[in-house]
Amino acid sequence: MTGGPGSPAAARPAQPGAAKPAVPSVWNLANQLTMLRLALVPVFVVLLLADGGHNPKWRAVAWAAFAIAMITDLFDGEIARRQGLVTDFGKIADPIADKAIMGAALIGLSVLGDLPWWITAVILARELGITLMRFWVIRYSVIPASRGGKLKTLTQGVAVGMYVLPLTGWLATGRAVLIGLAVVLTVVSGADYVRQAVRLRREGLARAEEAKAK
Structure with a gap:
């Protein structure tokens, strides 16, 4: 591997006038997908509540x-990382878009009486x-996304999507089981994030104290 921290290329100072890495445009493909997701939130709500x-x-x-x-x-996060399209806008907008569409679905389904409010609240x-x-x-x-968190997101998306559809019979039973699993993963992964946050804060404070002592 070339260009690593210990390689000659990394050790050489940047030459005057050398081209700086291009800053990705805010209007790149990854951010466009994120903005599409945000734009779909009100559209989804209108469709969900249409005709009662x-x-x-x-x-x-x-559901579509x-x-x-x-x-x-x-896809938006994966595209941003693979193509070097990560922007400050994307870092902020992506999680907002995620929570907006999921929150709209949960609240809308609870308002319609299709999903218990306690699940939405949790x-x-x-x-x-x-x-x-x-x-x-x-x-x-930065607290990295864990496997449990990613599995939680996938399970939530599939389960809530099934509640959006007017399912009956064994499919309705299946979605009830799946949303129960999603709630368990939500709580467990949340507890793991809290543990990581406490540890990171403790380690950060310790480093800050060491820096002051030097």
Whole structure:
């Protein structure tokens, strides 16, 4: 591997006039997908609540909008990392878009009586709490997304999407089991994030004390 921290190329100072790395445009593909997801939030809400909220045709169209939003969530971050399109806007907008579409679905389904409010409350409280936790420790380090967190997101998306559809029979039973699993993963992964945040803050404070002592 060339260009590593210990390589001759890394040791040489940058030449005057050398081209600086191009700053990715805010209007890159990854951010466009994120903005599409944000734009789909009000569209999804209107479709979900159309004709009283229980018309099978409108619910199917609402599911399509929700599915598109979830698909953009799978690709925008990956595109940004692989193509070097990470921007400050994307770092802020991406999690906002994620929580906006999921929050809209949960609240809308609870308003319609299709999803118990306690499930919506648990999931939204966890998402808000973890967001605040990230800001609490951001000066020390960034809490990375865990496998449990990613599995939670996938399970939530599939389960909530199934609740958007007017399912009956074994499919309705299956989605109830899946949303139960999503709640468990939500709580467990949330507890793991809290543990990481406390550890990172403790380590950060220790480093700060060591720096003062020198």
